[in-house]
Amino acid sequence: MIEPTPALAMFLRVALITTFAYAGTLALYVVSMLAVAIPESRFRRRQDDVEDYEAVRGSRYTIPVSVIVAAFNEEGMIVPAIGSLLGQAYPEMELIVVDDGSTDGTLAAIDAAYDLEPGEAFSRENIATKPVRTVYRSRTDPRLTVLVKANGGKADSLNCGVNFARYRYLCTVDADTIFASDALLKAMTLVGKDPERIVAASSLFGISLTPEFADADAREGPRLNNHLLADFQHLDLMRSFVVYRTAWTGLSCMLCVSGAFGLWRRDVILEAGGFSPAFSCEDIEMTFRIHERFRREGRPYRIISLPNMVAQTEGPRSARSLISQRARWQRVTLETIWHYRSMLGRARYGSVGLVGVPYYLFFECLAPVLQLLSFVALLVAVLVGALAWPTYLAFLGAVTFGTAIPTTIAVGLHDAGFRDYRVRDLVRMLFLGPLDLPIYRPILMYAGLRGTWEFLQKERRWNKFERNTRSSSAKSLPPRRTRQQLLRQPSANPASQTNAAVD
Amino acid sequence: MTLGVWLAASLFVVVSRLLYDHRRRQLNDIARKLTDPSVENLPPLDRSPAIRRILSRRTRREVYRLVASEQFPVWLTEACAIYCLEYFGVEEIRRDASARHGRKWRRVAALMALGHFRGLEVHPLLDAAIRDEDPDVATAAAQALFRVGDRAAAVILVSTLRGASVPASRIATYLDQFPIPIGDLLVPLLRDPQPRTRYWAASLLGRYTEHMRTAPIRTIGLHASVERNPDRSFVGQTS
Numbered sequence: 001m002i003e004p005t006p007a008l009a010m011f012l013r014v015a016l017i018t019t020f021a022y023a024g025t026l027a028l029y030v031v032s033m034l035a036v037a038i039p040e041s042r043f044r045r046r047q048d049d050v051e052d053y054e055a056v057r058g059s060r061y062t063i064p065v066s067v068i069v070a071a072f073n074e075e076g077m078i079v080p081a082i083g084s085l086l087g088q089a090y091p092e093m094e095l096i097v098v099d100d101g102s103t104d105g106t107l108a109a110i111d112a113a114y115d116l117e118p119g120e121a122f123s124r125e126n127i128a129t130k131p132v133r134t135v136y137r138s139r140t141d142p143r144l145t146v147l148v149k150a151n152g153g154k155a156d157s158l159n160c161g162v163n164f165a166r167y168r169y170l171c172t173v174d175a176d177t178i179f180a181s182d183a184l185l186k187a188m189t190l191v192g193k194d195p196e197r198i199v200a201a202s203s204l205f206g207i208s209l210t211p212e213f214a215d216a217d218a219r220e221g222p223r224l225n226n227h228l229l230a231d232f233q234h235l236d237l238m239r240s241f242v243v244y245r246t247a248w249t250g251l252s253c254m255l256c257v258s259g260a261f262g263l264w265r266r267d268v269i270l271e272a273g274g275f276s277p278a279f280s281c282e283d284i285e286m287t288f289r290i291h292e293r294f295r296r297e298g299r300p301y302r303i304i305s306l307p308n309m310v311a312q313t314e315g316p317r318s319a320r321s322l323i324s325q326r327a328r329w330q331r332v333t334l335e336t337i338w339h340y341r342s343m344l345g346r347a348r349y350g351s352v353g354l355v356g357v358p359y360y361l362f363f364e365c366l367a368p369v370l371q372l373l374s375f376v377a378l379l380v381a382v383l384v385g386a387l388a389w390p391t392y393l394a395f396l397g398a399v400t401f402g403t404a405i406p407t408t409i410a411v412g413l414h415d416a417g418f419r420d421y422r423v424r425d426l427v428r429m430l431f432l433g434p435l436d437l438p439i440y441r442p443i444l445m446y447a448g449l450r451g452t453w454e455f456l457q458k459e460r461r462w463n464k465f466e467r468n469t470r471s472s473s474a475k476s477l478p479p480r481r482t483r484q485q486l487l488r489q490p491s492a493n494p495a496s497q498t499n500a501a502v503d
Numbered sequence: 504m505t506l507g508v509w510l511a512a513s514l515f516v517v518v519s520r521l522l523y524d525h526r527r528r529q530l531n532d533i534a535r536k537l538t539d540p541s542v543e544n545l546p547p548l549d550r551s552p553a554i555r556r557i558l559s560r561r562t563r564r565e566v567y568r569l570v571a572s573e574q575f576p577v578w579l580t581e582a583c584a585i586y587c588l589e590y591f592g593v594e595e596i597r598r599d600a601s602a603r604h605g606r607k608w609r610r611v612a613a614l615m616a617l618g619h620f621r622g623l624e625v626h627p628l629l630d631a632a633i634r635d636e637d638p639d640v641a642t643a644a645a646q647a648l649f650r651v652g653d654r655a656a657a658v659i660l661v662s663t664l665r666g667a668s669v670p671a672s673r674i675a676t677y678l679d680q681f682p683i684p685i686g687d688l689l690v691p692l693l694r695d696p697q698p699r700t701r702y703w704a705a706s707l708l709g710r711y712t713e714h715m716r717t718a719p720i721r722t723i724g725l726h727a728s729v730e731r732n733p734d735r736s737f738v739g740q741t742s
Contacts, residue, residue: 046608046611047639049568049571049572049573050571050572050573050608050611050612050615050639050643050646051573052573052642052646053573054573055646055649055673055676055677055680056673056676058680059672059675059676059679059680060679061672061673061675061676061679061706062672062676063672192670192672192673193638193639193642193670193673194638195670397505397506398504398505398506399505400505401505401506401508401509402505402509404505404509405505405508405509405512408509408512408513408516409512411516412512412515412516412519415516415519415520416519419520419523423517423520423521423524426516426517426520427517430513430516430517433509433513434509
């Protein structure tokens with residue numbers, strides 16, 4: 001116990017007021033987002049329910065898509081990822097895998113699975129990139145092109161893919177992600193309804209420790225990992241997409257088209273000058289850039305986020321890897337917000353300037369600092385004996401369950417739309433909600449602080465997390481369905497067929 | 504208080520899921536009964552008294568949702584549509600399908616229900632709906648016209664190739680899969696002043712070789728606006 005001084009008392013008072021003001025504003029913001037997300041989610045559910053996917057699936061008039069995969073040292077995941085992309089139940093697409101100077105066996109793995117041969121491909125050279133060394137074509141699937149280029153980072157690889165892409169829509173995806181067979185079909189069907197205005201789209205994806213075994217089309221639906229950290233990440237993404245991004249879509253200020261699954265109109269990417277290698281991560285910056293440009297020029301456009309679970313991506317298994325990944329996310333958010341700070345609070349940028357950017361500034365960029373402040377204040381209050389424990393514990397309990405409410409609503413909205421999780425997984429997700437604050441949030445707080453520090457140090461590294469170890473049985477993957485089989489089958493997920501009937 | 508809200512919300516999620524699973528089991532039972540060959544030739548609503556019993560417990564909104572669902576076996580949507588006709592009456596469905604303000608999804612569902620009634624005069628209503636500004640309403644009307652599948656429906660769909668809130672690619676998808684031959688309806692579009700319309704007509708005519716031989720394909724190339732874009736002039740010949 002230490003003697004309270006006037007300076008300490010003043011610090012405690014300021015910290016208390018700041019913490020309450022912050023928590024109150026955050027609660028108000030969350031309630032507002034829920035109020036927008038619930039009807040928006042219901043709207044999307046209805047739209048999905050009446051959509052005639054069968055007609056689109058069998059059509060020869062769907063809008064063709066160029067899928068671009070940027071791969072760097074992905075020998076373990078690249079083949080299953082390509083398999084899931086070539087297995088899309090979508091009538092016309094091409095797949096461009098850009099090997100960004102990998103030093104492992106990425107190319108050899110693709111060659112072994114898809115029998116590559118050197119070939120030629122037309123490139124527009126619209127965006128300057130590192131030189132392409134070799135172009136390979138697959139002998140087994142003519143839709144697959146592999147570009148081997150000098151290492152230049154993810155943005156450079158995506159730009160290289162954009163130069164080689166033939167079609168009007170681009171789908172940029174991660175090489176460690178396994179896609180559901182109807183991922184492109186569902187996203188493009190909605191985009192195809194309003195192609196003049198929808199310039200970019202994203203969709204929910206889940207976290208898996210071994211996504212190549214988490215069959216996204218499984219009859220029983222997706223599964224949780226039974227690994228606390230992975231399940232927290234899964235819930236984090238679900239909350240982010242099902243509540244916040246859905247609400248931002250409703251408010252026309254969706255500010256992050258995810259790198260794991262992003263659909264873009266190619267002319268918009270070219271007009272913006274391609275993905276920027278100057279930032280730690282390319283996806284959020286490109287979304288901000290498009291918003292800034294279209295709002296400034298007063299052009300009609302929409303960037304949307306869909307609630308469908310389209311993929312499973314590999315998530316970190318250890319807290320250390322998670323911190324490394326989230327520190328990068330925090331860094332890129334800070335870089336982007338700093339770069340586009342002119343949009344903050346400006347009515348000219350509409351809901352982006354008045355709702356989206358302030359959210360990122362106050363609840364993403366400044367959150368770790370304010371959380372640290374409240375932790376330090378708590379420590380000081382304990383040391384000087386100024387903490388009223390019963391009141392504090394009541395407050396902590398209220399905050400713990402309060403922060404679980406958006407998770408519960410996200411789980412409820414997802415389940416109402418898709419009915420894909422088993423009941424026991426649903427219950428597990430609901431119970432993980434209140435544990436989020438005491439277990440998961442401190443890790444994110446530390447990652448946020450580290451990311452902020454790295455931003456101040458002008459760090460630009462990718463911080464790729466170490467891949468999760470697989471068991472020996474991981475060598476034998478189940479054969480994925482061919483495109484012809486998928487186009488013939490009535491629906492990718494039979495479990496979802498009867499949702500509308502019994503809801 | 505937050506504990507109470509969290510508990511209530513969590514309970515709601517679990518209970519609604521359990522109810523859903525219960526209904527799904529009921530539905531699977533019905534589907535199993537319907538596989539019996541002895542009832543296969545009966546009308547959908549008469550195949551199992553259980554369907555009628557279940558539908559009679561549902562609100563109009565719920566039955567409409569079943570009719571509109573594309574994620575669902577055809578026999579059930581048909582049964583629900585016939586149920587709608589029996590219990591709500593055709594005039595009520597027409598009224599829902601032509602509602603201009605509010606209740607958008609009820610309108611969409613009513614339009615989809617109309618797609619199941621081939622004998623009734625539903626074309627003028629669907630014609631008006633396919634020109635609606637709302638893409639969801641217009642797409643539902645296009646789906647219904649495709650389902651009606653007669654010549655009058657094809658005439659309406661072909662006319663929307665000239666412009667509607669439904670993307671032309673979606674209209675072309677339905678026309679390409681249309682159950683009756685429609686080549687003769689597409690030929691006049693080859694002389695349309697809009698290059699876009701001529702493109703779609705020529706592309707769709709690729710299926711109808713007899714019309715391709717006689718159609719004035721060259722008129723596409725001779726049109727002034729198309730001469731500037733020669734790549735698209737003879738798109739119909741190669742499709």
